[in-house]
Amino acid sequence: MIGIVLGLALLVFLAYKGYSIIWVAPVSAMVVALTGGLSLLPAYTDTYMQGLVDFAKSWLPMFLLGAIFGKAMEVTGAAHSVAKKLSSMIGAQRAILAVIISCGILVYGGISLFVVVFAIYPIAVSLFREADLPRRLIPGCIACGAFTFSMTAFPGNPQLNNIIPTKYFGTNAMSGPVMGIAGGLVMLVGGYLWLSYRAKKMTAAGEHFDEPDNIKESASEDLPNPLLSVVPLLIVVASLNVLPMWIAFPEDKKSTYAIIIALLLGIAASVLLNLRNLKDIIGAVSEGANGSVMAIMNTSAAVGFGTVVKAAPGFAVLTKAVLGIKASPLISEALAVTLLAGATGSSSGGMGIALEALGPKYMEMATSLNIDPGAFHRVASIASGGLDSLPHCGAVITLLAVAGMTHKKSYADIGMVTCVIPIVATVVVVAMGMMGIV
Numbered sequence: 001m002i003g004i005v006l007g008l009a010l011l012v013f014l015a016y017k018g019y020s021i022i023w024v025a026p027v028s029a030m031v032v033a034l035t036g037g038l039s040l041l042p043a044y045t046d047t048y049m050q051g052l053v054d055f056a057k058s059w060l061p062m063f064l065l066g067a068i069f070g071k072a073m074e075v076t077g078a079a080h081s082v083a084k085k086l087s088s089m090i091g092a093q094r095a096i097l098a099v100i101i102s103c104g105i106l107v108y109g110g111i112s113l114f115v116v117v118f119a120i121y122p123i124a125v126s127l128f129r130e131a132d133l134p135r136r137l138i139p140g141c142i143a144c145g146a147f148t149f150s151m152t153a154f155p156g157n158p159q160l161n162n163i164i165p166t167k168y169f170g171t172n173a174m175s176g177p178v179m180g181i182a183g184g185l186v187m188l189v190g191g192y193l194w195l196s197y198r199a200k201k202m203t204a205a206g207e208h209f210d211e212p213d214n215i216k217e218s219a220s221e222d223l224p225n226p227l228l229s230v231v232p233l234l235i236v237v238a239s240l241n242v243l244p245m246w247i248a249f250p251e252d253k254k255s256t257y258a259i260i261i262a263l264l265l266g267i268a269a270s271v272l273l274n275l276r277n278l279k280d281i282i283g284a285v286s287e288g289a290n291g292s293v294m295a296i297m298n299t300s301a302a303v304g305f306g307t308v309v310k311a312a313p314g315f316a317v318l319t320k321a322v323l324g325i326k327a328s329p330l331i332s333e334a335l336a337v338t339l340l341a342g343a344t345g346s347s348s349g350g351m352g353i354a355l356e357a358l359g360p361k362y363m364e365m366a367t368s369l370n371i372d373p374g375a376f377h378r379v380a381s382i383a384s385g386g387l388d389s390l391p392h393c394g395a396v397i398t399l400l401a402v403a404g405m406t407h408k409k410s411y412a413d414i415g416m417v418t419c420v421i422p423i424v425a426t427v428v429v430v431a432m433g434m435m436g437i438v
Helices: 002-016 021-035 040-075 078-090 092-108 114-131 135-146 149-152 160-169 177-204 229-247 251-272 275-312 313-323 331-344 347-368 373-383 392-402 407-434
Strands: none
Touching: 002 021, 002 149, 002 275, 002 313, 002 331, 021 275, 040 078, 040 114, 040 149, 040 229, 040 251, 040 275, 040 347, 078 092, 078 275, 092 114, 092 135, 092 149, 092 160, 114 135, 114 347, 114 392, 135 149, 135 177, 135 251, 135 392, 135 407, 149 160, 149 275, 149 373, 160 251, 160 347, 160 373, 177 373, 177 407, 229 251, 251 331, 275 313, 275 331, 275 347, 313 331, 331 347, 331 373, 331 407, 347 373, 373 407, 392 407
16 A cells, blocks of 8 residues: 555656656556556566557557547648637636537547647737736646546537546446536636636736747748638547447447547538648648657556556555445545546546546446446546646646746646546535435
8 A cells, every 4th residue: 555655656756747658657657556566577578568558559549540630620720710809709708618518629629638638728828918917827828728628528529538437437428417517517618708707817817918928929921711610620530429320339339430520521521621731731630640649658657557557466455445435425436536636637537547447347346236327437637637736737837837827826727627626516416416416
């Protein structure tokens, strides 16, 4: 047990210091293996690598196609066009809400949150300049829109956090719709109110907009029509949720096949609507493919660590303790997913570890206790977006780097909207699930 805690602590510390998870995860896993009485070489070459490879095998198509789709939307200017239109409709006087909603719609449409960060930041700077709001609040606004309700809560979204549970519970992307909408609204409204409060407090303290030195805005006249630009996003979401009703996919591959086809249709729509940028799109395919390899390797490395933890004797004690909670199994699921997502700094990685180890048991409980599997699906998805955004999270580090900010300047707001408020949302959906409101 102590070894597992030490391994987790080492993983968090080294990741927070900015070291690559590619080597940090196996080193931390070997600490767990050594203290757990496992043979080091087999623990690395067999146990760790098997966990890494299994995750990559299952999810590489989604990472690959999602990255390509996001890059296609980025290089054609479509993502920027949609965001700019939304921002102009909402107005600079509501700059915070404009940034949150723009990020949320792009992420809900299937664009990688990393792409969204780069696409939205220049627009956010323009809005905050006009509203004379402190620029250090921008990372919190982007994180609220991209890392919370649109990624984990609202039903029907094609992000990995909403797809992974389907493998374990036989559910689909629309599962737990009432819980998802309720949890999403807690994160959206709660995040907006917090950021608005912070903006007023900063302004009252005499803070104003400060010009960045790393901004690169796209020329607005080169952007495609925003109505056409939103079509690929709509196609991805609609295809993901409609195709399984039209096509008899194998039951165990239903969501996997649906998301692959949905992303392919989205990529095709991006190409057809932007043929004048065909050369750029071909380049984006390569760039997106290359980027997806690093993204899935980072997540798979974290899952490999979890596989070694699972093999250590202490994990049986942890599992027994979690499953032995004298309350609804939805509570133990929420705790397991939240804690592992926090330890790995990855929402999908932490969820993958938790459900790989405990998913079958929760499915048995769902059957024996007559609990809707959709409740387990939605709790896992929302819980994965709680502690995953601790300071060592790769997405947080990337966001701060793009915005030219430090943890000291901006993390307090990021932590509130991506950790504290999502945990409140998790409590809400767990309570709803226990009452049978799914």
